[in-house]
Amino acid sequence: MRNVAVIGVGMAKWGELWGKSLRDIFVETALLAIEDAGLDRIDSMYVGCMSPGLFIGQEHLASLLPDYLGRNPVPTVRVESACSSGGLALRQGFIDVASGMSNIVLVGGVEKMTDVNGHEATYALGTAADQEYEGYHGLTFPGLYAMMAHAHMAKYGTTREQLAMVAVKNHDNGSKNPLAQFPFKITIEGVLGSVLVADPLRVLDCSPITDGAAAVILCPLDMAKRMKKPGVRIAGSGHATDTIALSSRRDITWIESTHLAAQKALAMAGRKIEDINLFEVHDCFTIAEIMATEALGIVKKGQGGKAVQEGLTSLRGRFPVNPSGGLKAKGHPVGATGVAQAVEVVKQLRGEAGARQVGGAKLGLTQNMGGTGGSSVVHIFEAE
Amino acid sequence: MPTPSRSWREIPQRYRLEAGKCTGCGFICFPPRLVCPRCGSREFTKTKLADSGKLLTYTIIRVAPHQYVDQAPYAVGIAEQDDGTNLTAQIVDCDFQDLKIGMRVKIEFRKIYEEGEAGVILYGYKFVKE
Numbered sequence: 001m002r003n004v005a006v007i008g009v010g011m012a013k014w015g016e017l018w019g020k021s022l023r024d025i026f027v028e029t030a031l032l033a034i035e036d037a038g039l040d041r042i043d044s045m046y047v048g049c050m051s052p053g054l055f056i057g058q059e060h061l062a063s064l065l066p067d068y069l070g071r072n073p074v075p076t077v078r079v080e081s082a083c084s085s086g087g088l089a090l091r092q093g094f095i096d097v098a099s100g101m102s103n104i105v106l107v108g109g110v111e112k113m114t115d116v117n118g119h120e121a122t123y124a125l126g127t128a129a130d131q132e133y134e135g136y137h138g139l140t141f142p143g144l145y146a147m148m149a150h151a152h153m154a155k156y157g158t159t160r161e162q163l164a165m166v167a168v169k170n171h172d173n174g175s176k177n178p179l180a181q182f183p184f185k186i187t188i189e190g191v192l193g194s195v196l197v198a199d200p201l202r203v204l205d206c207s208p209i210t211d212g213a214a215a216v217i218l219c220p221l222d223m224a225k226r227m228k229k230p231g232v233r234i235a236g237s238g239h240a241t242d243t244i245a246l247s248s249r250r251d252i253t254w255i256e257s258t259h260l261a262a263q264k265a266l267a268m269a270g271r272k273i274e275d276i277n278l279f280e281v282h283d284c285f286t287i288a289e290i291m292a293t294e295a296l297g298i299v300k301k302g303q304g305g306k307a308v309q310e311g312l313t314s315l316r317g318r319f320p321v322n323p324s325g326g327l328k329a330k331g332h333p334v335g336a337t338g339v340a341q342a343v344e345v346v347k348q349l350r351g352e353a354g355a356r357q358v359g360g361a362k363l364g365l366t367q368n369m370g371g372t373g374g375s376s377v378v379h380i381f382e383a384e
Numbered sequence: 385m386p387t388p389s390r391s392w393r394e395i396p397q398r399y400r401l402e403a404g405k406c407t408g409c410g411f412i413c414f415p416p417r418l419v420c421p422r423c424g425s426r427e428f429t430k431t432k433l434a435d436s437g438k439l440l441t442y443t444i445i446r447v448a449p450h451q452y453v454d455q456a457p458y459a460v461g462i463a464e465q466d467d468g469t470n471l472t473a474q475i476v477d478c479d480f481q482d483l484k485i486g487m488r489v490k491i492e493f494r495k496i497y498e499e500g501e502a503g504v505i506l507y508g509y510k511f512v513k514e
Contacts, residue, residue, distance in 0.1 A: 119450040126449050132394060133415065136496065136508065137473050138445055138452040139460050146443035147462060154441075154485045199444040199480075243421070247462045247470040252441060 004097045005224035005231040005384065006216050008037025009343040014212035014331040015181045022056055022112035023068040025213045030069055030108055033215035038228045042217075043102035045076040046093045048085030048109035049335035054124035056115050065108070082128035083284060085109065086214065086338025087368030087377030091237050094379075097218050109339035110213040121209050125334070128371040130245040142206055142285065144246055144372045146198035149287035152253045153200070156302030158290065160200055164191035165308045166286035167204050167328050173315055174325020176355035181210050181331030205286040210331030214340035221384070232346045235363075236271070236380035238264030246372045253302075257376035258295035258367055265365070265378040273297040276380070277361040278348055279319060280341035282369045283326040289313075292367055293321060296378075315356060323348065323356045338368035338377060349383040388504050398508040399493065401435065403469065404428035412469045436490035436514050437465035442475060442483050451497055463489050463511055475511045488514035 010032030017025060026047070034040070047065055052058045061078040079089040086109030093107035113121055126135050129144060152158045168188055174180040191204040224231035240260035246252055266273065273296060281296070283289035290304030298319050299307045307313050313321035324330050324344040327337055345364035347353045362383050369376040396402040397415045404416035408425030414433050419426055442461030445452070452458070459475040461483075475483065476494065489511040496506040 119448070119453055122447060123449040123451070134472050135449070136506075137460055137510075138448060138455065138458060138497075139472065140445055140447065140449060142447065143443045143445045143460055147441040147460075150443065150485065151441040195446075196444075197447045199446075201443075245472065247472045248421075252462065 001098045002100060003221035004094050004218055004234045005221045006234065006342065006346050006381070007219050007224050007227045007229055007231065008033045008217035009346045010034070010036055010215040011179055011340055011343045012213070013179050014210050014333065016114045017211040018114065020211065022052060022058065022110060023064060025112060025211060026065055026108060026110040027068050029110070029213035030106060030215045033106065033217050036229065037217040039104065041104050042071055042074050042106045043104050044096055045071070045074055045106045045108065046079055046089040046096070047076065048079045048087070048089035048338055049111060050080060050082055050085050051124050051127065052112070054127065055121070056112050081375045082370030083282065083334045084338055084368045084370035084375045084377050085335040086340070087366065087379065088239065088338065088375070090216070090339060090342055090379060091239055091377055093218050094234050094237050097220060103219055103223065105218045106215060107218060107339060108213060108215040109336035111333035111335040112211050113209045113333060114211050118209070133245055140198060142198040142201050145285040145287055146201045147246065148252055148291065148372065149200055149285070152287060152291065155253050156305070158305035160192065161188060162290070162305035162309050163200070163205055163286040164188045166283060166289045167191050169308060169314050170283060170322050170326040170328040173323050173356055174329025177325045177330060180325045180329050181208060182329045183325070201285055201287070207284045207327035207332035210333040212331055212333035212336050212340070214336045214343050216339060216342050216346065224384070230350050231384040232349045233382045233384050234379060235382040236265035236267070236269030238262060238268065238378045239376070240264070241375050242373055244371065244374045253291070255291050255295040255369065255373035255376065257373050258292055258369055258378065261376040261378040262296045262367065265380050269380040269382070271363065271380060276363050276365045278323055278345065278358045278364045279321045279367065280324060280344050280364070281321055281326070281367045282337070283322060283328050284332060286328070289321065289326065292369070296365070296367060315358070320358050323353065323358055338366070341366035341368060342379065342381070345381045349381055391504055391506050401433040401491065401509065403431050403433045405431040412467055414469050414471065433469055433471070434465040434467035436488065437463040437471070439463050439485055439487045439489055440470065441485060444480055451499070455497070459483055461511060473509055473511050477512045482513070490514040
């Protein structure tokens, strides 16, 4: 297996991009990554996108995207694993380069979510759950995470205020990220006073509906050493699955797929969780970040709420989580999220993260999950 | 709109709570499956799911998917049935402030929703307070 490096990253401003189509958003972002890498060759592409069929009535991105990027006949794969589509696209690109099948691979992620109304978007996102045995009973994604939150609060004493602190922390970080959808601060009172979506989760506990894309360029590490940008090596990659229905899990307060994916990625990198300098985790809801920090092993089971309250996971804390603003403040165009996490970590390891820079960062980790944890992808990046 | 076969083929489990009991390890699969997720066995005997249990967690859905908009707000929960199987369903005929983790619930047969004016009327199970 060859060592693989990231040699280019691209991301444009995220938000409700009424004037831009899915193809526009993807191409604009892919060009940024190509320019950043400073090369004009792509051997293959992997693009994470959860549900273009439901959001814009378009499938066959494997033809559309290379076509509009002016790159036919480059082989292209659309990768779908709900909200972990982007992270999984990255893993497929990594495998392609590591295996020796391709040298230069573009990994993208994209979602265009605002061409449908809120209820239709809620339905489309709900298809990441078990349609016949969860969706059939009127469950939504906020509803599923709300049930995890209630169970976590009952079992471990996690408080409503601790959930709010996750959103406040991520908006603090996001206020330093000009590409974020919501680059401003919020308060605990603001979160607690926002409208209920699914008890106990309020609208400011939830990541938003977002249009956006992200892209990275991968190549063999040997080749990266001759490129203009400082190389960042993908040191570890882990992927694991779990049951589609939350009710089928042995413990609904624990994300086993994230735990297993992290164990695999850390083993591949030859690292311990304490070695990692910063984390981009899947905070689709505030409770999700708390559970992710536990599953990754940053804190013990049940201690995620306490960790955010004590500042352990804040930008200047011992384990900075979501310096980019996370899904909460940066936005969550579902298929793009896993790739955008990689974009942030690469910028941090290159020292290009501006006001939200984690000083001296050498190792970063991304955790991207689909559904309620039915799939998880973890990557570890190391500055060369 | 999906064809009626999509809901028709789920009738044994949704109307009659039919489940599969693994002959290898005794694990009860609801809905029935072809492969036991615990031991890998492919042999099952037909059984009926226990029709009462206790609530493990719940939420109140206030922003609903388009087909449930008329019903919102409504409560949904996961209950551990008395045979150890976990089940997800709406919790009805219960004030929201009375919902509590650990409360006893039983299964009743109810209407779930209608697919518009010309579509199928869908039925299934819901939880009520025991």
